[in-house]
Amino acid sequence: MKLIVGLGNPGRKYHKTRHNIGFLVIDELLARHDLKLDKSKFNGDYAMEMVHGEKVIFLQPQTFMNLSGNAVRPLMDYYGVDSEDLLVIYDDLDLPTGKIRLRAKGGHGGHNGMRSLIEHLGSKEFKRVRFGVGRPTNAMPIVDYVLANFAKSEQDVIQDSIGKAADACEEWIKGKSFLEVMNDYNS
Numbered sequence: 001m002k003l004i005v006g007l008g009n010p011g012r013k014y015h016k017t018r019h020n021i022g023f024l025v026i027d028e029l030l031a032r033h034d035l036k037l038d039k040s041k042f043n044g045d046y047a048m049e050m051v052h053g054e055k056v057i058f059l060q061p062q063t064f065m066n067l068s069g070n071a072v073r074p075l076m077d078y079y080g081v082d083s084e085d086l087l088v089i090y091d092d093l094d095l096p097t098g099k100i101r102l103r104a105k106g107g108h109g110g111h112n113g114m115r116s117l118i119e120h121l122g123s124k125e126f127k128r129v130r131f132g133v134g135r136p137t138n139a140m141p142i143v144d145y146v147l148a149n150f151a152k153s154e155q156d157v158i159q160d161s162i163g164k165a166a167d168a169c170e171e172w173i174k175g176k177s178f179l180e181v182m183n184d185y186n187s
Contacts (some may be wrong), residue, residue, distance in 0.1 A: 001055040004029065005072055005082045006168055007090040007113040009147075013060060018133040019146040021162075022089040023060050025131070028166040042078065046073035052174045057168025058083070069120025070111040076121075086126040087172060089165060090114060098157035100165050102182040103128050129155040129165050147183060176184050 006022030014020050028048060030036065037045040037060060046059040057079065061071035076086065095101055099123055105125045108114035119126050136145040150158050168185040172178055 001057065001079060001081055001083045002087065002173060003057045003059060003072075003076060003079075005059045005061065005068075005086065005088045006175075007065060007068050007088060008060060009064050010060075014147065016149050017147050018150060019065060019090050021091045021131045021133060021158075025089045025129070025162055025165045025169070026058050028162050029169055032170075033168065042071055042074040043067075044075060046075065047096060048079075052170070054173050054175070056173055065113040065116075067116055069116035069118075072117055073120040083121060083123055083126045085168055086121075087129065087131040087169065087178075088114070088117060088126060088167075089131060091133045091144065092130040093133060093135050093146070095130060095134070097132055097134040097150075097154055098161040099132035100161055100185060101130045101132070101170070102168060102178070102185055103130065104182065106177055127172075131161065131165060 006026035008020035008023035035047045035049055037047050039046050043063045044059050044061045046057055048057045061068045062071045108118055168181050171181045
């Protein structure tokens, strides 16, 4: 069983913000397979379905970003998901807008959602898709920047990159090794 988690904040107010890019990639994956987040438990909304012959859980934590581990860990424990079968999608200020970078492990890089996950899992050994949202080019505080919507001029690159991030997830679900998926999608 594989668990794909998109990090974000619950509620319409945050729906299309930079910080919710993980939710947007999960939405794309659900749309591709005509699925809905039909379960609410463990502080999260999720769907569990067979996809490409693999049982997959798609999760959007409803804890707000900084407490993401409060949703992911209990779900993993309940369903017996190993860290090696966990993939987390989240926004990254250190990558240019729309750039995706896959990693097999790593630190939190200052991202509070990832910090919460590492704390709750007691490990940095899980797969991730870092999704570039860039940094503010003006004096806007980081918190305001990540909670703002993408600019109109960024929409095309964001939609394209959401598709690429979802494609990478699909390849991993189909059974390609994560190393191979990294080689294919990290450019």
